[in-house]
Amino acid sequence: MEELERLNREVRSCRLCRLASTRKLAVPGEGPEHARIMLIGEAPGYHEDQQGRPFVGAAGQFLESLLARIGLTRRDVFICNVIKCRPPENRAPMPDELELCRPYLIRQLGLVKPEVVITLGRYSMELVFKGSSISKIHGTTRTIDGVTYIPMFHPAAALHQPRYRSLIEADFDRVPDILQELDRRNASPPPPEPAPPEQLSFF
Template structure:
């Protein structure tokens, strides 16, 4: 927990991007310090920027419902974003901003060592697999280094399209199934599949 706080302090003091001038609070992330599952979104929104906590707006309510549907609570996972500051007017983050923030995210991943990362939306998926498409590759499991990546749509997509919520609910059901297989025999899985390769047991 102490090391996690150190990363948080560095995030709070970061001035690498111009957007630090417009933020109210940084949003480092929060949750379990020894999680099996880490969820990574895109960037803080207005509510998150005001309170310094991830996914507390309308999209956060949907995320809570999705977690509840697979018998998980926030304190059992770690939730963060690719970006630790809110881009002005909720615009898409720039490549240089993503690059700057990626250093902090890498530190968090290296420290927490989750068994599984659930990427929420296309931006966080692209951090690990730039060539993959969220619409095509959602709900599939991939290996990145020694961690398994499971892409799903961003919960905010469900606010704009009710069909997206159904897809999110379907994909979230695959999370505990995938995690169980990873936990039962991770060595067999890791030896059988090459890095970046889709795992076929889903």
């Protein structure tokens, strides 16, 4: 936890990019130190910037309802964003801002060590599924270095365009099956060591 708190302090005082001069509060992220699931959104919005916490506005309420569908609360998961400070007027993050902020997210992944990472929206999807279309790959899984990534639409998309609501709900509803499958794999005994080559004997 000490390492995560140190990282949070660094983020709160970070002035690496221009967003430091327009934010009210940086939003490092929050959740249990070794959460099984990490949710990565895009960037803080108005309410997040005011409170210094991720997903506390309307999209956050919807996210909590999605978690409740699968028996979880926000206290069970680690929630953060690709960009830790609010871009003015919620504009899209710029490439240099993404570049400068990315090391914080990489450190969070290394410290929390989640088994499952749910990317919410295009910018976090791009971390793993570069060049993909979220409309085509949402809800699918890809395992890299033992971490299972699931791209999903951003909850705010469902608020603005109701047709996305049922899609993101269906994707969330698959998460328990994915966790069960991971449990099953973790519980199954490792494959037996290959038998040593038979010793040739002359007697």
